[in-house]
Amino acid sequence: MTGSTDPDTTASPIASLSRVATRAWRDLLSIYYANTPIWRLLKSAGLLFFGFFCWSASNLVLSYGIDWSVLYVLRAYGFVLILWGPLTHAVIVPSVIRLRRTADGGVRRVIARHGSKLNLSIFLTIVLLLTAAPVSPMVLDFQSALSADSGPDVDPELTCTSTDAEIHCHLSESTGIDHVVVTSGTDEIDRVDEPPFEFTIHEDDLQEVVGQTEFVVELRDEDGDTIRRYRKYTSSI
Numbered sequence: 001m002t003g004s005t006d007p008d009t010t011a012s013p014i015a016s017l018s019r020v021a022t023r024a025w026r027d028l029l030s031i032y033y034a035n036t037p038i039w040r041l042l043k044s045a046g047l048l049f050f051g052f053f054c055w056s057a058s059n060l061v062l063s064y065g066i067d068w069s070v071l072y073v074l075r076a077y078g079f080v081l082i083l084w085g086p087l088t089h090a091v092i093v094p095s096v097i098r099l100r101r102t103a104d105g106g107v108r109r110v111i112a113r114h115g116s117k118l119n120l121s122i123f124l125t126i127v128l129l130l131t132a133a134p135v136s137p138m139v140l141d142f143q144s145a146l147s148a149d150s151g152p153d154v155d156p157e158l159t160c161t162s163t164d165a166e167i168h169c170h171l172s173e174s175t176g177i178d179h180v181v182v183t184s185g186t187d188e189i190d191r192v193d194e195p196p197f198e199f200t201i202h203e204d205d206l207q208e209v210v211g212q213t214e215f216v217v218e219l220r221d222e223d224g225d226t227i228r229r230y231r232k233y234t235s236s237i
Contacts, residue, residue: 032093035097040089044089048086051078053078056078058072062231072212075131076130080127099112099115100112134233135235154227160232165203168199169200171196177221178193179193182216184207187205206234212234212235216231
């Protein structure tokens with residue numbers, strides 16, 4: 001007696017992985033194009049929260065001074081996804097599905113066939129543009145709350161303004177501060193030893209990290225220990 005052979009037990013590992021990947025891709029597409037109200041709500045809400053998580057988490061890690069390029073991409077991805085995710089599944093995908101049923105030719109037919117690819121291309125283009133040139137609302141400054149060596153008694157507000165490529169900064173108070181050091185990348189830009197610790201720097205002296213010009217202001221005590229650190233991006237000033 002000879003029984004039938006299960007194809008899953010005779011297939012090579014590569015063939016098995018390919019079959020699993022294909023099945024996963026089809027399942028992903030079926031979810032992407034699911035168009036019932038509850039699916040539209042679930043996908044929109046899920047991408048909204050996922051985008052917010054990517055955006056806030058990458059800003060938080062960057063605030064610790066970790067300058068990994070992928071974090072800048074993740075920050076832009078999350079920021080765009082907060083708006084684009086709900087827009088895609090609440091408006092664009094239902095419109096493309098409706099257009100596929102009604103388009104009889106011409107541009108409408110082309111959009112119906114390639115609407116999802118066009119939407120994804122626009123989304124990725126915006127992400128890349130905002131990675132290279134971030135706008136102010138997407139840059140969060142957690143430095144005031146994250147200074148590792150800071151004490152609770154030294155927490156002045158650092159205010160900076162930009163005029164004609166020059167950046168002027170001042171502190172709301174100077175109590176407990178011995179001196180202030182301004183750095184950009186590996187270079188020390190300025191050091192201020194006297195209160196009220198105001199300083200002016202030029203944008204040409206600052207370095208770029210993944211397209212962002214930035215500088216760090218450290219408040220130090222008489223032993224040279226950092227008691228508060230601020231990271232500032234020229235795009236957010």
